[in-house]
Amino acid sequence: MSFKNISVKLFTFLILLLPLASFGNFSSERTDVHIATTHIPDSGGEFYVVVTFKPKNGWHLYWENPGDSGMPPKVNFTLPGASDTASLLGYPAPKLLMTPPLTSFIYDESFSLVYQLNLRSTINPEDISVDINWLSCKKAACAPETVTMTLKDAEVLPTKTVQSIVDALPQLLFKGQAYQKNNELVLRFPAQTGVLKSVYFFSKNKHQIEYDAKQILNQINTGDLQNSYTELKVKSLQKIDHINGYLTVKNADENTTYIIDHPIVDAPYSPTSQNIIFVLLLALISGLLLNLMPCVFPVLSLKVLSLMNYAPTRASTLRHGLSYTAGIFVSFMALFIGISLLKNAGISVGWGFQLQSPVMLCLLIAIFFLLALNLLGSFEFKSFSPSYKFQKRDQSKASSSFFNGILTTIVATPCTAPFMGTAIAVGLSQSYLKSFGVFSMLSLGLSLPFLLLAIWPKYLKYLPKPGPWMVKFKELLSFPMLAACLWLFWVLESLNPLLLFPVIMALTSLWVLARLYSADQNKVSFHVFIALSWMALYNYSYKTPMLTTIFYGLLLISILYISNKVIESFKIYSIQFIKKICFELLIAFGLSFTVLPLMNEFSTEHNIENPEPFSKELMQAALQANRPVFINYTARWCITCQVNKSSVLESDTIKKLFKKHDVLYLEADWTNYSATITKSLQEHKRESIPLYVIRKPGQEEPIILPELLSENSIINAFK
Numbered sequence: 001m002s003f004k005n006i007s008v009k010l011f012t013f014l015i016l017l018l019p020l021a022s023f024g025n026f027s028s029e030r031t032d033v034h035i036a037t038t039h040i041p042d043s044g045g046e047f048y049v050v051v052t053f054k055p056k057n058g059w060h061l062y063w064e065n066p067g068d069s070g071m072p073p074k075v076n077f078t079l080p081g082a083s084d085t086a087s088l089l090g091y092p093a094p095k096l097l098m099t100p101p102l103t104s105f106i107y108d109e110s111f112s113l114v115y116q117l118n119l120r121s122t123i124n125p126e127d128i129s130v131d132i133n134w135l136s137c138k139k140a141a142c143a144p145e146t147v148t149m150t151l152k153d154a155e156v157l158p159t160k161t162v163q164s165i166v167d168a169l170p171q172l173l174f175k176g177q178a179y180q181k182n183n184e185l186v187l188r189f190p191a192q193t194g195v196l197k198s199v200y201f202f203s204k205n206k207h208q209i210e211y212d213a214k215q216i217l218n219q220i221n222t223g224d225l226q227n228s229y230t231e232l233k234v235k236s237l238q239k240i241d242h243i244n245g246y247l248t249v250k251n252a253d254e255n256t257t258y259i260i261d262h263p264i265v266d267a268p269y270s271p272t273s274q275n276i277i278f279v280l281l282l283a284l285i286s287g288l289l290l291n292l293m294p295c296v297f298p299v300l301s302l303k304v305l306s307l308m309n310y311a312p313t314r315a316s317t318l319r320h321g322l323s324y325t326a327g328i329f330v331s332f333m334a335l336f337i338g339i340s341l342l343k344n345a346g347i348s349v350g351w352g353f354q355l356q357s358p359v360m361l362c363l364l365i366a367i368f369f370l371l372a373l374n375l376l377g378s379f380e381f382k383s384f385s386p387s388y389k390f391q392k393r394d395q396s397k398a399s400s401s402f403f404n405g406i407l408t409t410i411v412a413t414p415c416t417a418p419f420m421g422t423a424i425a426v427g428l429s430q431s432y433l434k435s436f437g438v439f440s441m442l443s444l445g446l447s448l449p450f451l452l453l454a455i456w457p458k459y460l461k462y463l464p465k466p467g468p469w470m471v472k473f474k475e476l477l478s479f480p481m482l483a484a485c486l487w488l489f490w491v492l493e494s495l496n497p498l499l500l501f502p503v504i505m506a507l508t509s510l511w512v513l514a515r516l517y518s519a520d521q522n523k524v525s526f527h528v529f530i531a532l533s534w535m536a537l538y539n540y541s542y543k544t545p546m547l548t549t550i551f552y553g554l555l556l557i558s559i560l561y562i563s564n565k566v567i568e569s570f571k572i573y574s575i576q577f578i579k580k581i582c583f584e585l586l587i588a589f590g591l592s593f594t595v596l597p598l599m600n601e602f603s604t605e606h607n608i609e610n611p612e613p614f615s616k617e618l619m620q621a622a623l624q625a626n627r628p629v630f631i632n633y634t635a636r637w638c639i640t641c642q643v644n645k646s647s648v649l650e651s652d653t654i655k656k657l658f659k660k661h662d663v664l665y666l667e668a669d670w671t672n673y674s675a676t677i678t679k680s681l682q683e684h685k686r687e688s689i690p691l692y693v694i695r696k697p698g699q700e701e702p703i704i705l706p707e708l709l710s711e712n713s714i715i716n717a718f719k
Contacts, residue, residue, distance in 0.1 A: 201234055
């Protein structure tokens with residue numbers, strides 16, 4: 001081959017390469033650079049420019065913050081107009097390179113920088129030049145490089161292709177927060193699914209953190225994914241007001257990088273070994289105070305009376321005390337596990353959630369009503385009588401005390417004792433071990449009075465001697481139970497008013513059957529009637545097609561059964577007894593249709609200055625208008641809430657105080673389940689009510705008032 005032919009072919013090859021060089025490409029032995037753009041409008045407007053770097057042969061470039069050494073790429077546009085702009089949309093996620101004593105944040109693979117250009121004048125692509133400067137490094141060697149191109153050289157890409165590059169950039173993590181504790185920066189973000197391999201924070205700001213210090217990962221499992229979180233502790237070099245950077249999370253399936261852009265907030269409350277002891281003590285005291293609640297005290301009193309009246313052996317007493325404690329403990333654990341399972345299923349609930357269910361309310365009404373009838377002597381259940389266990393059965397069998405413990409927990413659920421809110425908030429937000437401790441102490445506190453008497457029965461001698469007074473005392477204990485029934489009726493009326501009439505009819509039927517049952521002790525028929533009543537109530541509430549046929553069939557059986565009992569009563573009982581039942585039945589109906597309307601009237605007449613329903617928008621609007629806000633997290637089923645409302649919030653002193661300070665009074669009614677109110681409670685680190693919050697204009701932190709309100713506590717908060 002002649003030299004001439006070689007020259008011609010070489011010239012032809014170089015000519016073919018010219019379009020590649022002019023098509024937005026630059027190549028060196030270290031890095032390739034390529035620019036591309038979306039369609040450029042002739043008359044100006046918005047479009048995108050993509051600058052792609054491709055390091056070669058072990059060389060690397062640097063991130064926005066290069067770390068201890070290096071320099072990030074710089075891209076400068078020469079734009080035709082003074083008002084024309086070019087904005088970088090973000091850096092892709094970098095990699096960590098540690099070459100002691102230096103730590104750097106690098107790119108060792110192809111990456112792209114996307115710029116958004118907004119031009120307001122007629123465009124000639126040749127007038128827009130792009131100056132690109134970067135530093136390529138490999139081990140100890142570094143070489144600065146530069147190139148200048150024009151948009152005329154750029155490849156035109158579809159907008160969809162550019163958008164895919166933009167979508168791959170890290171996204172802002174909205175739910176995270178950052179706080180500084182001693183010399184540590186702590187990043188807290190939602191728990192991740194799957195197994196975490198590593199988490200690393202790349203700070204955009206120099207000299208805020210130690211790059212070479214180990215970043216400590218801590219996964220906090222509170223028992224439900226929604227409230228669980230992950231913490232990353234980073235050693236800080238100075239006091240930080242705002243943190244900005246990338247958080248790269250690596251798990252078994254993928255790597256995800258988030259933008260962290262948060263102000264530094266106060267460190268959240270986290271129980272230390274000393275604090276958790278204090279919380280456990282609060283839980284114990286709360287459990288003790290639950291015994292004084294009107295729902296619980298009668299049940300506890302009956303248990304104590306059984307010990308006084310029948311004086312079993314010390315060993316038997318101890319067995320009953322331990323069984324009673326076990327029943328309470330199992331019930332509390334069941335409640336805790338139930339709440340945890342619901343939260344894991346994505347259902348946000350808190351303490352008292354069961355009272356937001358009409359079916360559960362109906363069940364509680366029936367239990368309280370039957371207990372009240374039993375205390376009044378309308379009937380006597382041998383199977384539930386405390387004395388029967390001691391008199392008729394082997395004393396080693398303490399199952400009655402176990403179920404009495406369960407009953408005590410059930411009747412205690414409508415109540416929230418002082419300090420209980422704090423204890424439950426910790427119990428539902430910490431690890432399983434701490435939560436177990438809190439609920440264990442609550443159950444121990446509730447069972448402690450009876451347990452202590454069971455351990456040391458000699459102290460029973462300090463109580464009054466058994467006698468006729470015990471019958472009167474039992475009748476007296478029925479009044480708190482009846483009051484609880486009326487109160488639960490009031491709660492039910494707000495949840496489902498249509499249930500009031502069938503529930504009243506069902507309870508009246510139970511009462512009539514209880515009176516008849518007390519004479520013939522036909523236990524089986526009584527239990528059958530209870531089952532029929534609740535089947536009827538369930539069908540009336542939900543009208544499920546599957547139950548319709550069953551309902552009418554059972555209703556027919558019920559009518560036949562009642563008719564049979566009435567006929568038998570004329571044969572067995574005196575006319576006087578039948579008259580007595582009819583008279584008492586009229587009284588029951590009279591109370592049912594007069595007391596409930598009066599209670600509803602009372603609840604609407606005495607509300608404090610027409611509180612507004614809770615709304616974050618109303619709260620923010622009031623604060624912006626320089627008005628303080630008082631938020632009452634309440635519910636009809638919360639006894640403590642109602643006591644605080646009637647004794648403090650509806651007092652003339654507080655009404656005048658609110659009027660004087662132009663307070664916006666918001667009522668967060670949790671009687672019916674509300675996701676908004678539940679979330680708001682959790683923002684205040686609470687899982688139960690009552691909760692009273694004061695927000696003042698210009699004040700970031702809310703004022704949390706005690707669960708047992710007093711006029712002075714509110715007055716002092718507004719000073």
